[in-house]
Amino acid sequence: MPHRAGRLLQTEDYLFSFIDRSRALADQAGLAPVPLGVGDCDLPTPPHIVEAMRRAVQAPELHRYPPYAGTAELRTAAASFLLRRFGVRAEADSELLVTLGSKEAMAHLALAYVDPGDVVLVPDPAYPVYERWARFCGAEVVRVPLREENGFLPDLAAIPADAARRAKLFWVCYPNNPTGALATREFFAALAQFALEHDIIVASDAAYSEIYYDCAPPPSFLEAPGAMQCGIEFHSLSKAYNMPGWRVGFAAGNAAVVDALRMVKTHTDSGTFAAIQHAAVAALTDTTGYPERLRATYRARMRLLCDGLERTGLDVLRPSATFYCLVRTPPGYSSEAFAKRLLEDARVLTIPATGFGAGGEGYVRLTVCADTTLIEEAVRRVAGVAW
């Protein structure tokens, strides 16, 4: 058997070591861990979307290969969503592309732009895909710290001049996984300015744009002046409509960047099943108030979790958005040691935030993709352990 490519040999699946350990514990006698680690929406896709799929799957014309850029109906629905929700105008024909969820598209953006030796700016901590694919393409990854005292926003002035000069891509993610932080419009405006000055593409991950609590709806990077000249934003139906298994999302932004991504994808996949795209139109044109009901569910779960953990004496960072919250590691613990004790002694699966980069040291991440009974049980178990 030939050995794997160098790019894979250098890759470690850090996050999964905890999840694997949790599975092993679940298979043993004793308490199975409460899974508050992975952000996999536990609720079903709403019935009106499932019904749109049920009808669409019976239409033979939808069984063929879909158009590479996605169906015109879904691109138009996505353009209307961007306008309605953010006031952003994107041309359905040239500035929008349907994607297989957002993960593959974010990965493929690196293939479209990154050559060996280029710099890619990646926040620290961050969703691992940005860094992994930059490295797969031979880039030099420069991590940009997200610090709590700075609202988990990058300090643009602290980015080394040489890195800014050589950078091709700058990844950002707001609402942010893993910190739950929001970006301000002022930050997005400064980021667009920075990107235009240094000729960098801003790759904005907006997967959590619709999951927010007790605050104004989070902005899109594309609202910023000049953003359509330098940016692309990735939207996903996974979180907002409980459709993670359906694999559908869209990318919107600068026409040349959207086109480069489309080109990589024409050589890679043949699009999301057209019946799923039909269902995605039903989601984006929702008139049932579903996203608000979903937010209410997560808000109630998040309060339960944060209130409960605070009662146990832990230090919780209540998020403004996303279904994640960070908990500070108690004195004397590293993130990993704390997550290990939570798993082995409290039997609660969390993710050490260092799984998202060294900048996550000092925190573990928990999700509320679990019902209230499980959250109450997790809190009870954590309360039984002395830190």
Ligand code: PLP
């Ligand atoms: N971006 C972030 C920050 C995520 O946490 C995830 C998934 O958890 C994704 C993107 C990918 O979601 P999908 O590929 O389902 O759109």
